[in-house]
Amino acid sequence: MSYIQQEFSQGVCTLRMNRPEKFNSFVRDMAMDLQVKLDEAAADDSVRCIVLTGVGKAFCAGQDLAEATDPNGPELSNIVSEHYNPIIQRIRRIEKPVIAAVNGVAAGAGANIALACDIVLATESASFIQAFSKIGLIPDSGGTFFLPRLVGWQRASALMMTGEKVSATDAVSIGMIYKAIPDDQFEASVLEMANQLAQMPTKGLGLTKRALNQSFGNNLSQQLDLEDELQSQAGRTDDYAEGTRAFLEKRKPEFKGH
Incomplete structure (x- = not known):
């Protein structure tokens, strides 16, 4: 049995944590x-969006x-x-959208x-728990970095x-996650967003992710300089040329991710 199921479809790589009998605990x-699977998705030019999810009733119980x-x-x-620090580093380093x-x-x-993912979508029945204090530990896996910023x-x-325990709907209201979706609409909604991102100018999205990552440590002047640098890079992409042509020609752009 593979602990991480991998599926490819239309530029989307879906990774499913697969220990459902143990609530996908690691x-x-x-x-x-x-x-390994994150590295493969990062290196595969045909992958333009990554979805991380769980098999069964749980996302991951830690x-x-x-x-x-x-x-x-x-x-x-x-x-x-x-185990965990390299996973978090990979999620943030991959210059492609990663949806949880x-x-x-x-x-x-x-x-x-x-x-740590770029966009978090959850079923309305999902919940989030910083369970570490229950057993005398501190939050790890970037929790003390990301949660206070969110x-x-x-x-x-x-x-x-x-x-x-924080319900998915409460997590939306406090800015912890992006959206809570009715359970019966969840898979279709995730797929819709993943396909949308995979068809966008993903080189630009990756540069956006790089800018967001560095904003955690930059002051305003440093961030403005970085935006200048990255905007110049984005302006040299084929996707920028295609996007501007499509706008002027009043048609839908066909982005290739480079």
Whole structure:
């Protein structure tokens, strides 16, 4: 059984975490498999959008604690540094849109992997839990970086310290995620957005992602300089030439992602 199912369709690569009997909680082999699949999607020029989701009722319940507490299993520090940190780094480094399609509970590292993605869509029945405090740990997988930037210091502190469950609709209202979608419309809505992004000028989208990444550490002057640099790069793409031609010719553009 593959821990990460991989599917390609019309420029979209869908990666499905596949331990449904364990609510897609991570073990080492699953984390390593996801790293490999993300690398493959990043290197494949035919892939213009990536969707990360789960098989079954859950998105991802975080770390499988049976592995974490196994005397013969990996050390906790290795789980963070070798399993999760490389996943987060890959998601942010890939200059293609990455959608988290949260089809159920997203807890612990599972929640923070979702929040590291560019766009988070969730079923209305889904929920997000910073479960770390329940077992005496701190949020990892970029949680202490992304969550306060999404929802503010106070909310992030409270959610991380109390481990309170946040419904998908509440997550939208506080700015944690983009949209909550009725369960029976979810798959179609995710596919629609993924196909839309895959048909857009994805080189420009990748440069946008680079600018957003660097905005976390730049002051205004540095960010303005970066925008100048990246806009020049975007202006040299074939997609920019096609977009302007299509606008002037009053037709739909046909972007190629380069």
